[in-house]
Amino acid sequence: MVELTINGREVVLDRVAPETPLLWVLRDHLELRGTKFGCGMAQCGACTVHLDGRATRSCMLPVGSLAGRSVTTIEGLSSKGDHPLQKAWVEHDVPQCGYCQVGQLMSAAALLAENTSPTDSEVRTAMAGNICRCGTYPRILAAVQSAAEELR
Amino acid sequence: MSTTSSVSRRAFLSGLIGAGGLLLAAPASGGTLRKLLRPADGESFEPSLWLAIQPDGLVRIVTHRSEMGTGIRTTLPMVLADELGADWERVELSQALGDARFGDQNTDGSRSIRQFYEPMRRAGAAARLMLEQAAAAQWGVPTRDCTARDHAVHHSDGRDALPFGELVAAAAALSVPADDALRFRSPSERRYVGKGVPSYDTADIVRGTARFGLDVPAKGALTAVIARPPVVGASVAALNDDDARDVEGVIDVIQLDTPRGAPGFAPLGGVAVVAGDTWSAMQGRAALEIEWGASPHDAFDSAADRDARLESVRQPGVVVRQKGDVNVAFAEAARRVSAEYSVPYLAHASMEPPCALAIVKDGAAEIWAPTQNPQAAQGMVAGALRIAPDRVSIHVTLLGGGFGRKSKPDFVVEAALLSQRMGGRPVRLVWSREDDIRHDYYHAAAAVAFEAGLDAQGELLALRGRTAFPSISSTFSAGVDQGSSGELAQSFSDLPYNVPALQLEVCKAEAHLRIGWLRSVCNIFHAFAAGCFVDELAHARSQDPVQHLLALLGPDRHVDLLAEGVQYGNYGESLDTHPFDVGRIKNVVRLVAQRSGWGGELPRGRGRGVAVARSFVADAAVVVEVDIAKDGKLRIPRVDIAIDCGTVVNPDRVRAQLEGAVIFGLSLALHGEITAENGAVVQSNVHEFKLLRMSEAPLQIHTHLVESSAPPSGVGEPGVPPVAPALLNAVFAAVGQRVRDLPLARHDLSWT
Numbered sequence: 001m002v003e004l005t006i007n008g009r010e011v012v013l014d015r016v017a018p019e020t021p022l023l024w025v026l027r028d029h030l031e032l033r034g035t036k037f038g039c040g041m042a043q044c045g046a047c048t049v050h051l052d053g054r055a056t057r058s059c060m061l062p063v064g065s066l067a068g069r070s071v072t073t074i075e076g077l078s079s080k081g082d083h084p085l086q087k088a089w090v091e092h093d094v095p096q097c098g099y100c101q102v103g104q105l106m107s108a109a110a111l112l113a114e115n116t117s118p119t120d121s122e123v124r125t126a127m128a129g130n131i132c133r134c135g136t137y138p139r140i141l142a143a144v145q146s147a148a149e150e151l152r
Numbered sequence: 153m154s155t156t157s158s159v160s161r162r163a164f165l166s167g168l169i170g171a172g173g174l175l176l177a178a179p180a181s182g183g184t185l186r187k188l189l190r191p192a193d194g195e196s197f198e199p200s201l202w203l204a205i206q207p208d209g210l211v212r213i214v215t216h217r218s219e220m221g222t223g224i225r226t227t228l229p230m231v232l233a234d235e236l237g238a239d240w241e242r243v244e245l246s247q248a249l250g251d252a253r254f255g256d257q258n259t260d261g262s263r264s265i266r267q268f269y270e271p272m273r274r275a276g277a278a279a280r281l282m283l284e285q286a287a288a289a290q291w292g293v294p295t296r297d298c299t300a301r302d303h304a305v306h307h308s309d310g311r312d313a314l315p316f317g318e319l320v321a322a323a324a325a326l327s328v329p330a331d332d333a334l335r336f337r338s339p340s341e342r343r344y345v346g347k348g349v350p351s352y353d354t355a356d357i358v359r360g361t362a363r364f365g366l367d368v369p370a371k372g373a374l375t376a377v378i379a380r381p382p383v384v385g386a387s388v389a390a391l392n393d394d395d396a397r398d399v400e401g402v403i404d405v406i407q408l409d410t411p412r413g414a415p416g417f418a419p420l421g422g423v424a425v426v427a428g429d430t431w432s433a434m435q436g437r438a439a440l441e442i443e444w445g446a447s448p449h450d451a452f453d454s455a456a457d458r459d460a461r462l463e464s465v466r467q468p469g470v471v472v473r474q475k476g477d478v479n480v481a482f483a484e485a486a487r488r489v490s491a492e493y494s495v496p497y498l499a500h501a502s503m504e505p506p507c508a509l510a511i512v513k514d515g516a517a518e519i520w521a522p523t524q525n526p527q528a529a530q531g532m533v534a535g536a537l538r539i540a541p542d543r544v545s546i547h548v549t550l551l552g553g554g555f556g557r558k559s560k561p562d563f564v565v566e567a568a569l570l571s572q573r574m575g576g577r578p579v580r581l582v583w584s585r586e587d588d589i590r591h592d593y594y595h596a597a598a599a600v601a602f603e604a605g606l607d608a609q610g611e612l613l614a615l616r617g618r619t620a621f622p623s624i625s626s627t628f629s630a631g632v633d634q635g636s637s638g639e640l641a642q643s644f645s646d647l648p649y650n651v652p653a654l655q656l657e658v659c660k661a662e663a664h665l666r667i668g669w670l671r672s673v674c675n676i677f678h679a680f681a682a683g684c685f686v687d688e689l690a691h692a693r694s695q696d697p698v699q700h701l702l703a704l705l706g707p708d709r710h711v712d713l714l715a716e717g718v719q720y721g722n723y724g725e726s727l728d729t730h731p732f733d734v735g736r737i738k739n740v741v742r743l744v745a746q747r748s749g750w751g752g753e754l755p756r757g758r759g760r761g762v763a764v765a766r767s768f769v770a771d772a773a774v775v776v777e778v779d780i781a782k783d784g785k786l787r788i789p790r791v792d793i794a795i796d797c798g799t800v801v802n803p804d805r806v807r808a809q810l811e812g813a814v815i816f817g818l819s820l821a822l823h824g825e826i827t828a829e830n831g832a833v834v835q836s837n838v839h840e841f842k843l844l845r846m847s848e849a850p851l852q853i854h855t856h857l858v859e860s861s862a863p864p865s866g867v868g869e870p871g872v873p874p875v876a877p878a879l880l881n882a883v884f885a886a887v888g889q890r891v892r893d894l895p896l897a898r899h900d901l902s903w904t
Contacts, residue, residue, distance in 0.1 A: 020431045021431060024429060024430045029429065031369065033360075033366070033369075036364070037366065037430075038504075038585065039838050040586075040837075041837055041839070044585075046503055074359065075360055081359035086358040086359065090354050090358060093350060093351050095357045097220050097550070097551060097554075098221070098353060098354075098362055098550065099503040099552025102357075102358075102360045123846075124846050124847050124849070128846055128847035130846070131845060132846075133502055133555075133819075134553060134815075135812035135814065135815025135816055135819075138811050138852075139808070
């Protein structure tokens, strides 16, 4: 049995094998399907969530290791989908297919939580773990900087 | 009789409209619009439905193409809404089921706007006229004084407008106007076409509520993963599934047949593990012990295969285009320039691996899948389950990328077979990234050779090209060892250059993997080779590459490929509406050169390269600027890309596609490589089949759209072909090194 906090709520997992990666607990057991499966080896970033505020890949993270920890998913990033990044993403019409964008947003949100004045180079480095096959990188950069400006 | 599929179709229809609305349907391939009566009656279901206007004024537009990132799900309905005079804020979309009566739903080939711009305009214009006629009747005025805009019909005297919702009942009683009665908005009257609207799904995507293939809820759904044969065509020789069945959560292990002969769209076979959840299924699969049988492809080795292709283009092939006599011209030449280019196999690697949810029971199949080709999925599932196609409902979810992979419905069939084998329980089929990389329909590897003959003054006398690549046809017909005319007409047999003597030949190449089509298809390697060779010629002739390219393209003219013996399909378009217009090709070259700042001197280590290609009846030109450090580390400060795609319907999405094409093209040129040993693909995941990351992406991408009133042409693919040659030409300009075999990352670019 594991007890942790997900999107501000206490969650008790008593029927999940502790080695199950957080990603599949979110998707299969808790029906929080905003977090995506991309590579299963923490290389593409599609499954990014916040673990105690830090951007973390959930696809290789055993849920049994998370007792007492706090997880935020896209469903908990903002109450109405109005995080400055989410607004900036809409304003710049960032997504193409959209599949990687939740992970991109979670990585960007963790970056801006620490630094509301990142240089372009810092954004590019911070987002390097999130692959976008459609090639939305220029718009991601622009949207992160727009949101950073709003947060400053 | 009530079946799953007819229930879902009736639900689809009644979801479009309550009682008393207006519904318009049309044969997608053209022809007259029809009005639908009694829409709640399932028997009168007409799937080729574009439009429903509800009595409350809500406009529902059916979007029948698959959304994989191009924005087509938004753009085609936007065309209809604009012609109708609807307010986009009051438009809702319904995604069509797979059904042949919609016309073509196979969303690839950069065809959606080309094929459906006109039908969408017609549907919108017809409904608008009916609403205007209804308002005219209510007011007792001539229809010509009534104009629909902003979701209401307005009278020219400025009286209070009548909202669409109030006119729907009367309009529904009118007959549908004939095509020749329709009037289309002039460009100045358009509210959305040429300007754009926010993409329909963006708000859901950024909230995480958009539904991709694995996101459809289903009570009691099981999850399956499949261990597929590592070599195409191998079947299970021996299986020990004891340990797999012992994994907690695993419910069943099911063996699937491996088809013989050409793979087609059929599943590969293998062993499926079905479990209550994804992780248990994956753990169960890892515990399988499988001995695979022999395959005719067991000896396939991609390195030897590459050598064989290069050897193949050193020998004469079958001539597919001929102008003048190259042998005579070569005999007269004072100098020859030649080069061989090689491109490896490539994988699609869409961010969302293939997946599907299937419920197969009571002789019917209900399926949700991120498919580019729901009709092919419907047909293949029906065949595999031995039921009629109309008993198969394919619901198209959002696609987490497609790039051609998801036109092949093998994964949809797998899900259907497993649900059937599990007694009708919902089965959610998950492909891991490893499954995706190792069991793709790969983009063909290729060898392309060019040789040019120059006279003593450096004038170009002759050009000969040879290409060898495993054909897509081999996927459907075993033993095909030569590219088809359609594949060759992708930046090879249709080369636009003005050369006195020209000869293009196709040479043999065997296929041992499933060969598919990847964004821009054979243009990838043909435009790469041709774009690089033209640059090599420019340097051999001591000319500026842009000026040389323009001169080589020759006078403005329409190229008559048929006269030079080419079987040319022009991507399915008439040469009357979409001529092969060299003037337009030169125009995008000039545009990209001008906007990119072409021509200035750059220090050693920095350089610009240019390339152009016509594909999918659009012209695209690219200038890439590179900055290579002495240690060989490459940065890309800037890329400029220009396109002439005819009428620009949704400019922001065109720009997004070009930005994406630049990233996609750079990704394949820098990193893309699939290899095989003993018949099996070596790479497994994105650490081995690398994709371009943000840290490597160009610092700036500038997109330039040619203003045009010509009929719209393709957009999704044409940006890709010129990117790789422009990059490699830039590398040469920067450090003097010619890289002729991809990927670039394999080469040391250090300099002193």
